[in-house]
Amino acid sequence: MTQPRSCSVNARACHVAVIGLGAAGLVAARELRREGHTVIAFEREKQIGGLWVYTDRVEHDSVSLEPDRTIVHSSIYKSLRTNLPRECMGYSDFPFVFRPGDGESRDPRRYPDHREVMMYLQDFSKEFRIEEMVQFETEVVRVEPAEEKWRVTYRNSRGVSGEETFDAVVVCNGHFTEPRLAHIPGIDSWPGKQIHSHNYRIPVPFKDQVVVVIGSQSSGNDISKDIATMAKEVHVSSKAISSNSYVEYTGQKNLRIHPTIYRACEDGSVVFRNGRVVYADVIVHCTGYKYHFPFLETNGYVTVEDNRVGPLYKHVFPPALAPGISFIGLPFMGLQFFMFEMQSKWVASVLSGRVKLPSEDKMMEDAVAFYGKLEALGIPKRYTHFLTDPRGNPMLGTFNPHDAAVISQSDYFNGIAEHCGCPSIESWRERQYNVAIKKLFFGGDSYRDQWDDDQLIEEVYREFAKLNA
Numbered sequence: 395m396t397q398p399r400s401c402s403v404n405a406r407a408c409h410v411a412v413i414g415l416g417a418a419g420l421v422a423a424r425e426l427r428r429e430g431h432t433v434i435a436f437e438r439e440k441q442i443g444g445l446w447v448y449t450d451r452v453e454h455d456s457v458s459l460e461p462d463r464t465i466v467h468s469s470i471y472k473s474l475r476t477n478l479p480r481e482c483m484g485y486s487d488f489p490f491v492f493r494p495g496d497g498e499s500r501d502p503r504r505y506p507d508h509r510e511v512m513m514y515l516q517d518f519s520k521e522f523r524i525e526e527m528v529q530f531e532t533e534v535v536r537v538e539p540a541e542e543k544w545r546v547t548y549r550n551s552r553g554v555s556g557e558e559t560f561d562a563v564v565v566c567n568g569h570f571t572e573p574r575l576a577h578i579p580g581i582d583s584w585p586g587k588q589i590h591s592h593n594y595r596i597p598v599p600f601k602d603q604v605v606v607v608i609g610s611q612s613s614g615n616d617i618s619k620d621i622a623t624m625a626k627e628v629h630v631s632s633k634a635i636s637s638n639s640y641v642e643y644t645g646q647k648n649l650r651i652h653p654t655i656y657r658a659c660e661d662g663s664v665v666f667r668n669g670r671v672v673y674a675d676v677i678v679h680c681t682g683y684k685y686h687f688p689f690l691e692t693n694g695y696v697t698v699e700d701n702r703v704g705p706l707y708k709h710v711f712p713p714a715l716a717p718g719i720s721f722i723g724l725p726f727m728g729l730q731f732f733m734f735e736m737q738s739k740w741v742a743s744v745l746s747g748r749v750k751l752p753s754e755d756k757m758m759e760d761a762v763a764f765y766g767k768l769e770a771l772g773i774p775k776r777y778t779h780f781l782t783d784p785r786g787n788p789m790l791g792t793f794n795p796h797d798a799a800v801i802s803q804s805d806y807f808n809g810i811a812e813h814c815g816c817p818s819i820e821s822w823r824e825r826q827y828n829v830a831i832k833k834l835f836f837g838g839d840s841y842r843d844q845w846d847d848d849q850l851i852e853e854v855y856r857e858f859a860k861l862n863a
């Protein structure tokens with residue numbers, strides 16, 4: 395096979411396909427156009443926003459295992475508020491500030507609800523005329539090499555198919571739609587109902603039930619408390635709890651936290667590793683998602699193994715296919731929108747020839763060295779794209795890379811900035827994120843509504859004012 399490349403080196407403008415118009419695809423489209431490329435962005439849904447387009451709809455298969463199911467993209471629940479303060483969540487030159495306007499009801503809170511994020515993305519899209527580049531209700535069904543380029547085959551909502559050849563394809567399809575389930579011994583004969591958080595919207599269906607929630611990260615934490623407002627009892631299974639402990643949650647009397655599940659039994663019981671047994675009606679898996687690229691044919695150059703997408707140079711470029719194929723937004727945890735923007739600037743500048751990537755061999759060496767480092771630290775492949783300083787992060791439960799941060803997100807941003815000559819993370823954003831992440835893990839229930847970094851907020855708004863000056 396001839397390995398497809400992108401537009402020839404030093405060429406100014408490439409014809410680029412962007413797949414998906416969530417927060418990643420929006421900024422990718424903007425940066426690509428800014429750099430002089432022509433962009434066609436394909437979006438399966440009727441509107442931009444991706445994950446932030448809330449819907450009451452859920453999938454017919456409550457654990458989303460059926461391969462032919464009709465996919466509902468969004469995974470957000472009705473009560474969702476952001477888990478980061480809005481100031482550090484936005485893109486660098488379009489602050490996520492409260493913009494009262496158009497008579498629409500907006501949420502001025504520092505940790506706003508999901509509608510406010512959606513409106514922010516709509517504002518961004520309007521400001522930078524992103525929709526001019528988008529083909530809505532058009533799903534990309536295949537991306538494959540075609541001579542030196544990439545052929546994109548798509549199908550629209552009327553069932554009409556088409557194809558077009560591009561110099562490069564930027565993959566922004568999100569990674570919160572294909573659920574990962576916890577492995578529970580005995581689950582096949584356990585008679586209760588199971589759902590994945592992807593299909594959770596509101597607590598009403600759990601009225602008076604006994605519910606086990608697996609996972610105590612952001613979604614598990616929110617969802618268990620949401621369900622506890624209606625359920626008889628909620629039992630959270632958490633990796634952060636040692637095997638002989640048991641915590642009665644003080645905020646809600648019907649909420650208890652256990653270590654992981656030992657097994658589920660035919661009689662409906664669920665046995666935790668602390669020896670406690672509950673007879674549960676439902677298990678809710680808040681256990682994360684899998685990377686999934688059903689449309690992508692790379693002849694084995696890119697694979698997904700135990701949730702590692704690889705090999706990739708710095709989470710973005712597959713060495714053998716760069717820069718014709720790139721991925722925006724794979725790393726999780728951390729400053730997502732800012733990261734999308736940095737990665738997009740990098741991809742755009744590499745495609746235009748303004749910035750050069752290392753040779754394929756060097757990129758591969760870098761990727762292999764990174765994977766080797768993870769392995770040496772005992773970090774499972776599925777944490778490859780965990781982009782935050784892992785020190786002191788209780789979410790990482792089963793391993794403890796305390797003294798050896800593999801890479802912090804600021805190092806990652808600095809590396810990209812240095813390479814593509816763009817500004818790196820602002821000092822205020824880094825400091826605010828560090829405060830926010832501690833509050834997220836250790837701030838208790840009030841973390842979204844109580845804070846003590848007012849001085850930092852003032853500093854941030856002074857910086858925002860300079861952007862408009």
Ligand code: FAD
Nearest residue numbers: 414416417418437438444445476477533534567568570723
């Ligand atoms: P998505 O928003 O998922 O967008 C992907 C887009 O691709 C979708 O529009 C989809 O329709 C489209 N698409 C997919 N496949 C195709 C195809 N084949 N053809 C055409 N189009 C396709 N981050 C924060 O910063 N703050 C938060 O508070 C926060 N809360 C979160 C809460 C939850 C429950 C979850 C799951 C994540 C949260 N995140 C949060 C992280 C989230 O990753 C980002 O905020 C971000 O919105 C993801 O953007 P994305 O563009 O990568 O993906």
